[in-house]
Amino acid sequence: xxxxxxxxxxxxxxxxxxxxxxxxxxxxxxxxxxxxxxxxxxxxxxxxxxxxxxxxxxxxxxxxxxxxxxxxxxxxxxxxxxxxxxxxxxxxxxxxxxxxxxxxxxx
Amino acid sequence: xxxxxxxxxxxxxxxxxxxxxxxxxxxxxxxxxxxxxxxxxxxxxxxxxxxxxxxxxxxxxxxxxxxxxxxxxxxxxxxxxxxxxxxxxxxxxxxxxxxxxxxxxxxxxxxxxxxxxxxx
Numbered sequence: 001x002x003x004x005x006x007x008x009x010x011x012x013x014x015x016x017x018x019x020x021x022x023x024x025x026x027x028x029x030x031x032x033x034x035x036x037x038x039x040x041x042x043x044x045x046x047x048x049x050x051x052x053x054x055x056x057x058x059x060x061x062x063x064x065x066x067x068x069x070x071x072x073x074x075x076x077x078x079x080x081x082x083x084x085x086x087x088x089x090x091x092x093x094x095x096x097x098x099x100x101x102x103x104x105x106x107x
Numbered sequence: 108x109x110x111x112x113x114x115x116x117x118x119x120x121x122x123x124x125x126x127x128x129x130x131x132x133x134x135x136x137x138x139x140x141x142x143x144x145x146x147x148x149x150x151x152x153x154x155x156x157x158x159x160x161x162x163x164x165x166x167x168x169x170x171x172x173x174x175x176x177x178x179x180x181x182x183x184x185x186x187x188x189x190x191x192x193x194x195x196x197x198x199x200x201x202x203x204x205x206x207x208x209x210x211x212x213x214x215x216x217x218x219x220x221x222x223x224x225x226x227x
Contacts, residue, residue, distance in 0.1 A: 034213045036152070043202055043217040044144075044152060055215060087152050089213065095168040096212035098152040 006099035029092030129203030
């Protein structure tokens with residue numbers, strides 16, 4: 001069965017800095033990957049789909065890259081509202097799986 | 108505006124049954140698969156399954172196949188998640204969400220979540 005691994009599990013960042021979150025699939029999934037943000041006490045929100053396409057209303061500071069087995073979510077110029085947990089989801093091989101999440105905390 | 112409104116928090120005892128709901132509005136309910144995602148306390152997201160409202164076709168993740176039943180009523184624009192015999196390990200927040208791609212696995216709109224607590 002396919003496995004999805006996110007790293008790091010958590011990181012502390014200062015506002016204004018740049019963040020890179022990695023997502024690795026154990027098998028190739030082409031560009032079939034999505035990223036979600038979940039703020040404390042809220043429902044998840046779709047950020048990126050097809051590895052690099054921003055969802056409607058998502059600020060340009062969020063970007064996604066990668067294909068095959070290696071993917072990256074980049075958040076440029078981190079804002080206070082960006083402190084949250086981020087999940088990748090592989091959508092290329094059944095069953096669809098979420099990564100374990102990356103918690104972005106304020107330094 | 109797309110909205111998915113879920114039913115309220117539930118408390119049940121082990122062995123009891125439960126059915127929670129998710130009502131869609133602001134879009135054509137019969138044009139999109141609707142799915143369910145589990146989040147256990149302090150843990151990550153788990154993809155459970157999806158239902159296609161026009162014909163109630165369902166797809167389950169192997170981890171949840173046989174453990175829950177997902178259904179939909181297109182006449183009321185409502186999707187459901189049901190358990191016949193709850194376990195303590197079913198304690199979690201359950202989110203419903205609308206899919207948007209032809210693969211019917213990615214979600215672009217989410218409900219507010221329903222907290223299910225199973226305790227004796």
